[in-house]
Amino acid sequence: MVNIGAGLATVEEFAGAAPEAEVAKKIEGRSPWRLAVARLRRDRAAMTSLGVILFIVVVAIFAPVIAAITGHGVYQQFRTTGLTPIGQPIGPNSTFLFGTDDQGRDILVRIAYGARISLIVGVLATLVTVVGGTIIGLAAGYFGKLIDTILARFMDWLLAVPFLLLAISLVSVVQIHPIGPLRPGLPVVVFVLGVFGWAAVGRIVRGQVLSIREKEYVEAARALGARPWRIMFIDILPNLVAPLIVYTTLLIPAYIVGEASLSFLGVGILPPTADWGEMISESANYYLYGTWWFLVFPSLALLITTLAFNIFGDGVRDAFDPRADLFV
């Protein structure tokens, strides 16, 4: 069993980060992990945004309930009640709280379903990025020599790539011609975000590993005959948990925006699946008719989500390492 808290204690920065008052109150073994959580709980902005995030998660989970309460299915088109006689979307009223879209569908219900896509893609793509980046960064940093040279060059290349251009190219090819498990829609979006994103994590992990592997306890483990994999994952990895958690919370909103942007460009989630980026992109054909609700409500949903995640991410960073400059 890996004790994450004990591993964290070896990151020197934490020694100075603990507020003196806290230590003086009661002499009690407090792991840096617990200190960070305590610090986070005192951060009002972070806690409020965590509340907002939980609310969005609840909305996503209970989207079918929202559909049932309103009586409007997510794909259901209300051609008589939901569209004007000339086929224009209808503004917010008592039946359609957020109005309808160009096909007479309830925008409120579609926003609730859209939350599912945003959260799933944001979390999955972040997991792919962080796990992939950590493993490759660990390997590059620990083994060094030729492996490091190849992996580090590859990461440099990935970071210099015009990401959006390549992503659009790849997704549009997959849309015509699926490659193995890469199907159009959610799978390829997660793949593209993860594959072009891991290098940033990999570079941070590699840099940290380069310094940690020279530490005495790593040398001790090696002297005891520990295998490379054991040293990498049991002796070195726990030291990286703090920066990785911070990076993870800030990657999620970035990927939510990334997914919405791909969908906006027509190479993300495919219609008729409810998706915020796709809804905004559709509404763009209509703003010239003054149908503001069609644009404003999905935009607000997207903005509130990314804002909540970013504020929470800032709070997590401050809590784990008040002086970290990882993201400068």
Added chain:
Amino acid sequence: MARFLIRRILLGLFIMWMMTLTVYLIFYIGPGPAAVARTLAGREATPQIVAEVAHRLLLDRPWYVQYGHFISLLLQGNLGYDYYKGESVNSVIAAAFPITLSLVIGAAIIWLAMGVLSGMVSAVKTRSIWDRTFTLLALLFFSMPTFVLGFLLLLGLYYELTVSGLPVFANPGAFTSFFSNPLAWAHDLILPWLTLALVSAATYTRLTRGAMLDVFGEDYIRTARSKGMRERRVIWRHVLRAALTPIVTQFGLDVGVLIGGAIITESVFNLPGLGYTAVQAIQQQDLPVVIGVVIIASAGVILANLIVDILYAVIDPRVRLH
């Protein structure tokens, strides 16, 4: 210095070569060539005509033969022909590039001014009402997806004002060359500039504030103050200069990426710059145009990185290039 430059340029060329190869391979995973020949030949075309079209464009050869042909043309400075327009890719890019360049230059000036100035005020007057306001705004725009801001500006400023009889802002998609009418050029681009600038400036506000706060704690700032230097001079000459390194890095990266096409901003405003052109070419599987834009985009990133590294030595005398 010369050795450093040569090494970096060679590395850059290598990365560009890898990029073209990647895009070629992606294109050939899918039904690229077949689909292109089919579309070009038209609905009524017999299989013979489709084959004929494919043959003329070399689309029936293996990808490496086509790639070799592409490289040999490239070495003569020729990017090949747009499958659909029959125009040379050089001229397609020559038409799109000024639009992207205009968009990026204008936006970059605005975001640099807004971001660095607001960050400076935040750092000098920490915890003041200004600091709080700018920090909040930075967080808001940092979280704002570019296309959301673009459409909201179009709806709120362009549509609402135009409908109420005050057409202050130009129609989306309008573009006037700077050399024919500089005023109309700026007028057409105000909203795209604002969109790109507001979204980007947020990063600079946070970056400048953080970097300047770090420098304020340095010994040489205390020295400068204790020898009676005016605060204004301390801030501009010493603090800002030392804080400039991360700002320059970020600026180089941002401009480098955008030179290859501000894809989202251009798409929102229907500006036919490099990004917009590339997105359309990708949807039509128009490989020569995609490759052309990818080359420009990679060159932009690589060149920007190179310039940033050279600027380091100018800004910070402690850095020497090796």
